[in-house]
Amino acid sequence: MKLFGKKVPEQVTRLSILLILIIVVFVFARSALVPPDFGKYGHYRASAVDEIISQEIKYAGHVICYDCHDDVVDTKSGGYHKNVSCEVCHGPAALHIDDPEEFVLEAPRERGYCPLCHEYIPSRPTGFPQIVSASHNPMKACISCHEPHNPKPPETPRECEACHAEISRTKSLSHHVNVECTYCHQAPDEHKIQPREFLPSKPSKREFCGGCHADNSDAPDEIPRVDIATHGERYMCWQCHYPHLPEAI
C-alpha cells in the first residue's frame, strides 16, 4: 500500500484498521446505550422530568374543600384551627374530590389523635396549647367537649396550671409553693379566653419582693431577709433569682 508515493508500514495499516474498528464499535455502542433524549437540556435524561411530573397527586390542597363544605370552612375560619388544613385530620382528599360518593374521608374521633399536637412535651414552643392527657379528663373523647373545627375550652380553666404546667411544676418544688400565681400576676379575665391579647401583669419593682423579704417587713420570721436598699445594687431581684424557683442560682 502506498500513500503520497511512500510505502505505509504494515503495522500502521493494521493499527489504523483496529483504531477505526474501535471507534465504530464505540459510536454504535454509545448510540445504543445512551437514551436518545440524554443531554437534551443538561446532563440528564429529558423524559425523566416528565416521568416525575406524572406522579399521582394525593393531597388536593386546602382551597378546594370550600367548594362543597363551605359551612365547615366558615366555622373553622373563625377559630384557632383556621390555619389547620382539612387534610391534616381528614387525610389525603384527591380521590374524594374525583368521586365524593365512592371515597369518603374519615375523621379521627378517638382520643389518641389530638394529643399528637396537644400532648404536653417540654420541647414544644411555649404558648402552644398543651394538655397532659393522663390527667385531662381521662377516657373521654376530645370531641365530646371541644368542637374540632372551632376548638376552645368548654369552660375557662380555673387554675393557671391548666396552661402553665411547666411553671406550676417548677414552683411546686420551691419554697414559693404556697404563693398563689395571682399574688404576683394580676390576670384579667379575658386572659383565659384570649391569652395573648390580654397579658397578666408582672411585678416591676424591688419593693414588691421586699414586701416579704425586706428587713422591715411583717412577714413570718422564717422567710429570708435582705436589705432591699443595698442588696444586689442596681439589679432587679428577678435578674438573679428565678421567682418560680428562688433556690436556683
Place this chain on the structure above:
Amino acid sequence: MKELKTNTDNNIQRRKFIRNILFSATALFFPKFIGAESIGKIKDWVLFGDYNAKDHLWGMGIDINKCIGCGRCVNACKVENNVPKVPYFFRTWVERYRIFKEGETVVDSPNGAIDGFKPQIESNGNVIRSFFVPKLCNQCDNPPCVQVCPVGATFRLEDGVVLVDKEYCIGCRYCIQGCPYGARYLDPETLTADKCTFCYHRIVEGLSPACVEACPTQARIFGEVKKKASPLMRFMRKHAIGVLKPSLNTEPKVFYANMDMEVR
C-alpha cells in the same frame, strides 16, 4: 396591443417583486426561530405545558419556633410520595434536640417522628433548651450529590429542584454518601436512590408540597426565592435566617429561622 403587453410585463414584475420581498422578510425572521433562546422556549412548552422552569426558583422556609413535632409532615410526605412505611426511609423527618446543662446535645427522631414524639419528662431536669427541627433535602444550588453521580441520574433543574431519574439510576449509592444532610435513601423496592423532590409533581400544578400542606402551624413556608412578593421572601426578610452546614458551600435552599447554633 403593444401597450397591453407592457402592462402584463409590469404585472409579472410586481408579483415577482412582492414574492421576493416576502422571501427575504421570511429569511430575516428565520434565524429567530432557530435561535438558542427560542429553542429554549419551545422546549419548555413541550416539557411542562404552561409551567416554565426558567421563571421559578423554589425554596422552603422553616420556623423552628413554630414546629410542634407532631410529625404530620412526615406522614403526608410518605402518603403523597409512596415512601416505604418502615423506618429509615424518609424524604422528610423531624428531629428533637435536647441540650443539657453540661453542654451535651442529644438528638432523637423516633421513626422519623411519623407518630409524633412521646412525652418525656426529664428525670434530672438538666435540659436547658429543647426544640424540634424538621429536615428534608436542602435542594442545594451547588449539590454534591449531582457532582458524584457517575451516570447523570440525578440533576438540578433551572428552577433549583434536584431530582433523581429512577429509570437511569444504577443504585451505586455514591449520592447517599455524598449528601452532607443525610437526605437520600435507597428505595428498597427499586434499589435506586430517592429523596425529596419538593413534590415536583405538585408544584408544576401550582400546589404546594404535601408537607407544607399538612403542617398545622405553618412552620413550613414554600415559595420563590427571588421574587420579592413571595411569602418565602417575606419570611426571610422578617427573620434572621440560617442554613444547615453553611461551611460546605452547598448553598442550600431550605432556610431556617430561629435556629439554635447546636443544629447541624
